Amino acid sequence: MNLKQLSELLGLSQTTVSRALNGYPEVNQKTRMRVQEAARTHGYRPNTRAKGLATGRSMAVGHVIPISSNHEMVNPVFGDFIAGAGETYSKSGYDMVLSVVPDGDEEKAYRDLHKRKTVDGVIVHGPHMQDFRIPLLRELNMPFVVHGRASEVTEPYSWLDVNNFSAFRRAASFLMDLGHRRIALINGLEDMDFAFRRRKALEEVLLDRGEPLRADLMRSGEMTEALGYTSLREMLALPNPPTAILTSSMITAIGVRRAIEEAGLKMGRDVSVITHDDDLSYLNNGKDEPLFTATRSSVREAGRQSAKLLLDQIASPTQEPVSVLLEADLIVGKSTGPAPN
Known part of the structure; x- marks a missing residue:
């Protein structure tokens, strides 16, 4: 099913259906929910290229991955995060761009993504206490969400972290x-x-x-x-x-x-x-x-929620920064017992 067919089925203009699916605020909530439900029921998925042309967006989210022998994000846990984030991107018609760069080229990678308009926003991984990427992305006016926090950065930014x-x-x-x-x-x-x-x-x-x-x-x-x-x-x-x-x-x-x-x-x-x-x-x-x-x-759920935070920010770039703090459960297994005498 294409956009024209979905519009005819709903008795709405193609413009209204497109705006409802893309989260434009001028579409009322009742109409938006009706359009989204019909899209799910009939398996409609917007063409990413056409959607990008219509909205002026790239319809992609960036993840810059530094190659280093001393970097915590380059480990198997990262795969679970990306899997969770990917689920959220896919549901919203977004692609994922992974940029693998040497540590020293991180700043250039972010500036290139911004200059070329390759992505609409980025998720920052493995933040340090004082992280240069946060002021850099604010300078570039690029939407971003930090997975974690940078305690020594005082300026506001959106983040999701475990307590x-x-x-x-x-x-x-x-x-x-x-x-x-x-x-x-x-x-x-x-x-x-x-x-x-x-x-x-x-x-x-x-x-x-x-x-x-x-x-x-x-x-x-x-x-x-x-x-x-x-x-x-x-x-x-x-x-x-x-x-x-x-x-x-x-x-x-x-x-x-x-x-x-x-x-x-x-x-x-x-x-x-x-x-x-x-x-x-x-x-x-x-x-x-x-x-x-x-x-x-x-970690997978953290990926899902971080991606949603970023997509919300892309849709409403003037919104205030959002902070999400997740609590961890303590699961008792066979590896603990009373202190030995």
Whole structure:
């Protein structure tokens, strides 16, 4: 079915139907809902090229992916985010443009996207505490949404983030209630906002309970299986090794588990482990019972919601910045237990 046929079916002009499907404010809500329902029922999908010509938009959203050995967004979790965002784009007739660039060429990539009008907006990934991309995109007047936050950027911008501080405070308190006092943290890169907030949460819980912060039980780096394995193997060799571990990634937690088993210990009995982001489509955290106790947050759902925020901003560029803070659930699995004597 094409636009003309859909218009004739509804008894409306092609202009009205097009504007209803594209979210123009002059179309009343009742008409918009009627048009959208008819489009769904009859399987109408607008031609992206024709839609772009009609609206003056490119009908595409950009994601700039830096290639680096030291960047948290280049990991398998990114795939789940993109899958969720892609669902939202597809429903709205938008395409996705992925630009893979060296770290040093990021600014040029954003300026080129703007100059060539390749995309109508972008999603910013892996924000640092003070992130140059936020003032850059504001300067370019390009719609954008940040997946995460940049704590040291004071100017307003739209973002969607998980409450990392709350999630790790709850996880650390759970371990303390089980009797653990020597709690290690294997974190992401701590110049990135999410990792900074997770470390602060553990520090606050230890301070509240009168426990010292031990620098020898803190590690940070690219969240890989090797980071988890190497970090815990080093810690287990200490005179007073940790009895519990907080890790920032399921991938890192797998390395932690390998180090525990290699040392002849049992996870959940000798060493407890809590990880983050266990709700990954390609990496199941057990079937009947979760293997890892985890602070659960759906990366795919974050992708869906971030994409919707951006498309709303593209449709209404004068709207005020929007902030969305998602809470993580604490899922108790087999990886935690009382502190050993």
